[in-house]
Amino acid sequence: MIPIVELREVSKSFGRKAALERFSFSIDPARPGITAVVGESGSGKTTLARLLLGLIEPTAGTVVYNNRDLRSLKAAERRGFRRDVQAIFQDPYEVYNPFYRVDHVLTTPVRRFRLARTKAAGRLLIEEALHGVGLRPEEILGRYPHQLSGGQRQRIMVARALLLRPRLIVADEPVSMVDASLRATILGSLQKLREELGISILYITHDLATAYQVADTILVLYRAAVAEAGDVELVVKDPRHPYTKLLIGSIPQVSTTRDWSAEETPALADAPPGGCTFADRCPVALKRCVTAIPPLYRVDARRAAACFRLDGAPAMTDAELASLLAHN
Amino acid sequence: MSGTVLRVEELRVAYDHPRGAVRAVDEVSFSLRPRERFGLAGESGSGKSTMALAILRMIKPPGRIEGGEVWLEDLPLSGLSAEAMRRLRLAGIAMVPQGSMNSLNPVTRIRRQIEDALTDHASRLDKAATAARIRSLLGQVGLSADVADKYPHELSGGMKQRACIAIAISLRPKVIIADEPTSALDVVVQRQVMETLGRVQRELGAAVILIGHDMGLMAQFVDRLGIMYAGRLVEVAPIRDIVTAPRHPYTRLLIDSLPSLERKGTLRGIPGLAPLLRALPSGCAFHPRCPMAVERCRAEKPAVRAIEPDTSVACHLA
Secondary structure (H helix, E strand, O other), X not given: OOOOEEEEEEEEEEOOEEEEEEEEEEOXXXXXXXXXXXXXXXXXXXXXXXXXXXXXXOOEEEEEEOOEEHHHOOHHHHHHHHHHEEEEOOOOOOOOOOOOOOHHHHHHHHHHOXXXXXXXXXXXXXXXXXXXXXXXXXXXXXXXHHXXXXXXXHHHHHHHHHHOOOOEEEEEOOOOXXXXXXXXXXXXXXXXXXXXXXXXEEEEEOOHHHHHHHOOEEEEEEOOEEEEEEEHHHHHHOOOOHHHHHHHHOOOOOOOOOOOOOOOOOOOOOOOOOOOOOHHHOOOOOHHHHOOOOOOEEEEOOEEEOOHHHEOXXXXXXXXXXXXXHOO | OOOOOEEEEEXXXXXXXXXXXXXXXXXXXXXXXXXXXXXXXXXXXXXXXXXXXXXXXXXXXXXXXXXXXXXXXXEEHHHOOHHHHXXXXXXXXXXXXXXXXXXXXXXXXXXXXXXXXXXXXXXXXXXXXXXXXXXXXHHHOOOOHHHHHOOHHHOOHHHHHXXXXXXXXXXXXXXXXXXXXXXXXXXXHHHHHHHHHHHHHHXXXXXXXXXXXXXXXXXXXXXXXXXEEOOEEEEEEEHHHHHHOOOXXXXXXXXXXXXXXXXXXXXXXXXXXXXXXXXXXXXXXXXXXXXXXXXXXXXXXXXXXXXXXXXXXXXXXX
């Protein structure tokens, strides 16, 4: 099957600073899944989202939709792309125009993409979509954004994405601004979209714990490159890259044992060029880590990590990484 | 009063509204021992930040402190003049504000911002002594001396938050209030900043109030935790007891809503929405969302009961 969207050896830099380095990835419609992309700020995760959404162009490599370079799409194809690939952003406050009722973000796509023949049919579609994310239309429609809670507003964005029956949703930090108590509800509605409608989801977050809860596969980015990728159970329960280990060890857990600050946390600095980008913080760095860039090693059937400590395992090609992330 | 550095007594804060005043902090009482780390947790809108501002007498209209008292050691703060209160902020009680990104002045170098704190509070230091003090403050929070000559935009989020901590400790306060100091940082940097906060607090011998909603962070950092719901402190207990056996059903749900790294499929929210303060439910404000609510909870507002010296709860069933 033709992938919905594909990144082929894509790099993106801003000035001299690399935001994403030679990355290949594809979303296979035959196996709709939830892929989490985690990493700290500056790791390249938002760049990845913006490339997939066609909001920025790659410096090298190609972004492909339906087997066509995104840059050369005709108007009709571009419309198809705009419908197939939907975005949910971090801030459920900024995406609304405060002067319009919230209905506006729902009626616009219905009109634009001619989803309904009559007003009544359009209204029905909108009500269905709202029900789909656990909202009661009578409590939502006709209101202004400031009259709704952050959680309600974010769920309306999920409903809006749902309305278009996309094949891929790119959700960039969709719950980082809502309370812990509401996160579960919003992430639950994303999971439902995958299960019931077969929509693939790219869940971009800095929160490894929610990533573990909702995703099938995970991609850990560090300073523009893949540190570790594969099956979420494997990566979280038995991390093999020192950065993934640091990330997991940094999550404060609700427990009576205080092991959180036991480890010495390495200092931050700019990564020296020509080596592993994590070498300057790495507690187990080798001599070669500062002089050579580690390839992705296939540690086991469903996971890869870029660390010289894993030398001996077979190195992986770009295409193999793409298929590792697609198979779940 | 010996044994407590800060005592909050039946503090009430209201926001005036054309349709009647809304109470954002409702008769909250607690006290801090010297060097204690006290947490305040709850959902957004539960009154955590309002309470921090009320302790510092920084509530702005239409909000106002309706009643109650805050004591810093033996000193009741409500009686202080505005000028005396201004001097007490930072020197007695300092705040590390939410979102360090926005609390530093973007057009002033870090040096000036620390200097302002030092000189405004009339500590008479000459130039060389001030420079030395700034160097030592930056060192204390793990920043190099050259950070003094930088503007906030040249610093990372974690560095900005450390600079805010340096300003907060510049006058050696007895109490540091940290309002979600790490909510905008990623986990690795969060841990580093919290380590720094913990270390300077120990060195200074100050008490800390940590405000936030991450129960994991609370479990790893504080000694005692207070849970706020709809403006009330509904449970206070040593953190170990809260983690192992929370007494209030809301506390239990807050803990359970933290995603686990152990078992998949355990992501749970708290049903319903936080209530609107201007339309609080009858009886216990939590009853519409409470899985254990009984008839009495709908009719009667539960009082805060002391169970042990360090432990109190406001629930009919606890």
